[in-house]
Amino acid sequence: MKKKPFLISVVSFAFFSVLLLVGVLFVQFKVLIVGDGFQFTNIQDAVDASNPGDIILVTSSLSPYEDDVNITNKNQLKIIGLGKPVLDGSTLAPGTNGITISNSSRIRIQGLTIQKYRFNGFTGGGILVENSSNNNLFVKNKLRDNEGEGFLAFESTRNTLLKNEVTSSGDHGIRSDISQNDVLIGNKSIENAAFGILINSPNSLGIGNKAIGNEGGGIDVEDKTIFIGNELVENSGNDNFDVDGDRNILVGNTLVRNIDDAFNLDGNFNIVIGNKAIENTEAGFIIDDNQHNNVVIGNQSINNLQDGILVDDEAFDNIVMGNVFIGNKEDGISIGDLTHNNTFKGNTVIGNARGIFIRNNDSTFDQENNIVRNKIVRNVGAGVFFEGATGNTIQNNKIDKNGVGISLSPQAPTLAQKNVITKNSIVRNKGDGIIFEESIDNTIQKNKINGNEANGILLDVNSTDNRVLFNRAFKNVLIDIRDDDDNFFEGNKCGTSLGGNVDCPN
Numbered sequence: 001m002k003k004k005p006f007l008i009s010v011v012s013f014a015f016f017s018v019l020l021l022v023g024v025l026f027v028q029f030k031v032l033i034v035g036d037g038f039q040f041t042n043i044q045d046a047v048d049a050s051n052p053g054d055i056i057l058v059t060s061s062l063s064p065y066e067d068d069v070n071i072t073n074k075n076q077l078k079i080i081g082l083g084k085p086v087l088d089g090s091t092l093a094p095g096t097n098g099i100t101i102s103n104s105s106r107i108r109i110q111g112l113t114i115q116k117y118r119f120n121g122f123t124g125g126g127i128l129v130e131n132s133s134n135n136n137l138f139v140k141n142k143l144r145d146n147e148g149e150g151f152l153a154f155e156s157t158r159n160t161l162l163k164n165e166v167t168s169s170g171d172h173g174i175r176s177d178i179s180q181n182d183v184l185i186g187n188k189s190i191e192n193a194a195f196g197i198l199i200n201s202p203n204s205l206g207i208g209n210k211a212i213g214n215e216g217g218g219i220d221v222e223d224k225t226i227f228i229g230n231e232l233v234e235n236s237g238n239d240n241f242d243v244d245g246d247r248n249i250l251v252g253n254t255l256v257r258n259i260d261d262a263f264n265l266d267g268n269f270n271i272v273i274g275n276k277a278i279e280n281t282e283a284g285f286i287i288d289d290n291q292h293n294n295v296v297i298g299n300q301s302i303n304n305l306q307d308g309i310l311v312d313d314e315a316f317d318n319i320v321m322g323n324v325f326i327g328n329k330e331d332g333i334s335i336g337d338l339t340h341n342n343t344f345k346g347n348t349v350i351g352n353a354r355g356i357f358i359r360n361n362d363s364t365f366d367q368e369n370n371i372v373r374n375k376i377v378r379n380v381g382a383g384v385f386f387e388g389a390t391g392n393t394i395q396n397n398k399i400d401k402n403g404v405g406i407s408l409s410p411q412a413p414t415l416a417q418k419n420v421i422t423k424n425s426i427v428r429n430k431g432d433g434i435i436f437e438e439s440i441d442n443t444i445q446k447n448k449i450n451g452n453e454a455n456g457i458l459l460d461v462n463s464t465d466n467r468v469l470f471n472r473a474f475k476n477v478l479i480d481i482r483d484d485d486d487n488f489f490e491g492n493k494c495g496t497s498l499g500g501n502v503d504c505p506n
Contacts, residue, residue: 464485
């Protein structure tokens with residue numbers, strides 16, 4: 001009985017503390033309600049009456065609201081929709097936005113539908129964030145049928161878009177321009193007239209967004225962004241994940257059935273890991289002209305209507321490693337003119353029109369690309385095709401069951417020359433293991449060339465000054481080693497041969 005006063009004192013103190021805490025919290029902000037029978041009948045009046053920390057609740061009772069809401073010089077303001085209220089701009093003058101945030105920070109917009117705002121040639125869209133408006137948050141809004149951009153952040157910083165849906169905009173769905181440190185998570189950008197998402201905002205992050213059916217392309221980024229786990233489906237622009245800058249990181253994104261190229265790297269020092277490009281109408285991946293030091297690792301490029309990956313003219317010092325290129329209608333890997341010192345290692349190249357294609361149009365330029373330890377199997381044409389290629393190394397590859405194992409031919413006027421083909425397994429191809437057509441000054445050394453359905457090695461009448469050294473060629477259907485001109489042979493082992501210089505038995 002003597003303990004009851006103490007217990008009552010503790011309970012009373014706790015209850016008083018809760019009341020005090022609630023009082024402190026509610027003293028710091030007001031709740032302003034917009035709707036039928038409440039303080040405000042339009043959103044702008046509530047914004048004008050607000051102070052930092054206030055919450056504006058927008059009910060659906062007077063929806064649609066024919067407002068163009070301007071939030072200027074405000075901070076720490078929340079506008080939250082209850083019951084899916086609609087802001088409609090169809091009756092307003094062109095050039096108005098559903099919401100404009102200017103010189104304001106820590107604004108939260110949530111649960112609104114913003115539609116049918118009209119464009120005047122300069123502005124007129126869903127949400128505009130401008131003039132150093134920073135640290136704003138946009139959650140679960142629907143921006144639809146606006147003539148300008150659905151969402152535009154301009155010269156602002158650290159804006160976050162979470163689970164918004166942007167559809168049928170007359171321009172880009174979501175755009176951030178001359179900004180930085182933006183975050184986009186779980187948004188959907190669907191059937192917009194330009195890109196679904198365009199980010200010219202360094203140090204920005206995009207995770208789990210979807211860009212579907214946009215006319216300009218799926219996602220366009222500039223410099224220093226990270227995009228993880230995004231989906232781009234059936235977009236129709238040029239280069240559907242378009243990287244127009246340097247030092248971006250793309251991980252685990254999926255591009256399916258887009259019109260034009262899937263991933264395009266028009267920049268340097270980009271890292272592309274674990275992405276998928278499937279059934280796109282052009283190439284799965286492109287490293288564009290003159291671009292360098294990009295890393296493409298562990299991706300899948302499957303059933304695209306052009307190349308699995310194109311490393312385009314004059315690209316240099318790029319790494320393409322551990323990728324899967326299957327069933328593409330042109331080349332699994334295509335390597336352009338004047339490319340230099342690119343590395344292709346550990347890739348799986350199966351069932352493409354050709355496996356790896358290397359071209360060059362300048363006989364004075366040594367490309368020095370390295371094709372190492374790839375699995376090149378069951379491609380319709382050549383496993384590796386040199387067209388005027390110069391100074392490349394093909395080493396330790398498995399080249400099996402292709403139309404032809406390795407083919408060397410000219411790209412007029414450039415002959416395939418100064419290439420090194422060494423330590424490869426070239427077996428069971430449907431044509432020749434290695435065929436030289438008007439090719440000079442190449443080295444074929446220490447390869448295993450067995451069981452091909454035509455010749456093991458064939459050097460045609462215009463192929464001269466090639467070195468054929470220490471190869472093993474057996475059980476090829478026609479001739480194991482055949483020389484129709486004047487080439488050098490040393491240390492080879494074969495079952496059958498044709499040609500006066502061949503050093504293994506006739």
